[in-house]
Amino acid sequence: MEKNLHKDAMKMLKLTSRTFYIPITLLEPKLKKTVASAYLCMRAMDEIEDHQSLDLRTKYYLLRSASEFLNGPFNNEAYHALLEPYKKELPEVTWRLGDWISLCPDEAVENVKASTSTMADGMAYWAQKNWEIKNREDLDDYTYYVAGLVGVMLSDIWEQIAGNKTNRELAVAYGRGLQAVNMLRNQQEDDERGVSFLPDGWSEQDLFTYAENNLALGEEYMKDLDNRSIILFCKIPLTLAKKTINALKSGREKMSRTEVETTIDEIVNERR
Template sequence: MNRLSQGVKNLQKEAMHVLKLTSRTFYIPISLLKPTLKRTVASAYLCMRAVDEIEDHEQLDSETKQHLLRSTSELLKRKFDNDAYSQLLDPYKSLLPEVTIRLGEWITVCPPEIVDKIKESTSVMAAGMADWAEKDWYIKDKEDLDNYTYYVAGLVGVMLSDIWEWYDGTTTDRELAIGYGRGLQAVNILRNQEEDSERGVHFVPDGWTRADLFEYTEKNLAYADAYMKDISTRNILLFCRIPLALAKKTVKALQGGREKISRNEVETIVEEIKNE
């Protein structure tokens, strides 16, 4: 094996390591994918997580977030200039996590045939997040909630649909894919509602009760069920079913007054899906 290919292999291993540190929930289904899909979806997830960490950062002010996100969005629209990106982040490198700082490396992990799609989706996400930072994340109605959840999660569904189609021709409904992403994000909003409120962020539309938010979440998770009906590739289906099953179990736990599901419950759900 030559030095270049060994370097690529090492970077792929590092990507999976950072993925595990960044999101244990998504690490599980991604690690079960076949090699080409694993490499592609890991790269895509890390690219989107890189910009998401900027939007969520508690020590960066809104103007800084807007600047970083919009500038990153522009860099992703062409051949990625890692030096320019490094200069952009330089004043904030001590604050930003590894997954954000190494965005350029996650792009190189992705197969060249699909990388432009990944960059495009991540660029749109970063720009949308910047717009919501400018609005101070004030969500006044369902239309706003749909818009916000599209940029932070629905786009993940669209990007995954692009990957499935590139991989083996699997064609899925993009609107249902957006609903899948929205459903997962809505579960996060439910889980973190009190914590978000304490830090002055309100992702729930004016006048909505918690019951309204549960209804919104379950409606979008139903779209996720419909989304998977178009998928016949077992490996892709396995990937899609795990986050959805965990989300549904979390909704039930929240309705029962629990904050989250246990690690044991997660492991049980994953094993059941793997063995079906």
């Protein structure tokens, strides 16, 4: 049963993550299972926030309710009852939140649940505000909930399972940098759904600077890493983010698949 669930989780990761699937597969077995569980739990919430047809009130209701379910012993039946009216709209990764929680090793599951709960609560808050980012503080708050928090959770996992201590403030910056690059890459899609993550008075160049400054702090974060599989996990998305910035600045929408694959091969095969 557990073996089948692990296979399902890896298939779901491959379907839902362009950036993190390969880095997760490179982690040591226990780290791999833990981070796969955490990613899918958070992806389950992300799919609600980003859904094209759900209205803001429904997003708020589902995210806040899911956040509460994650605060205590997870009741899968009650969670399914919550989602039932929206089952046709929501993807499998969201419906199967209970499976992803059950995949997580016992020593990390409360951390993963608590982090996912906090993320869902923050997403609900910003959905209710229709993602109206007024200033730098708003941008920092939003990017904390959807990405910086992930960095902190991962740092907790690195320490708990691999004994690798890292700086939590730099972990937040690492996550923010990756998220800011996603914002830059997805600006056209966001515009089409009437959402802008640029604070009032900011230009696109300001967001590039925000992304680059946080990615630079992400480089500092990596200096604390001493586990090769964790180094690979963190280095691949960071390198892809920096190369994506270069592609965007040159007028391209994103890196090509060949460029992505070549970059990953170079990182995996380089000597430490």
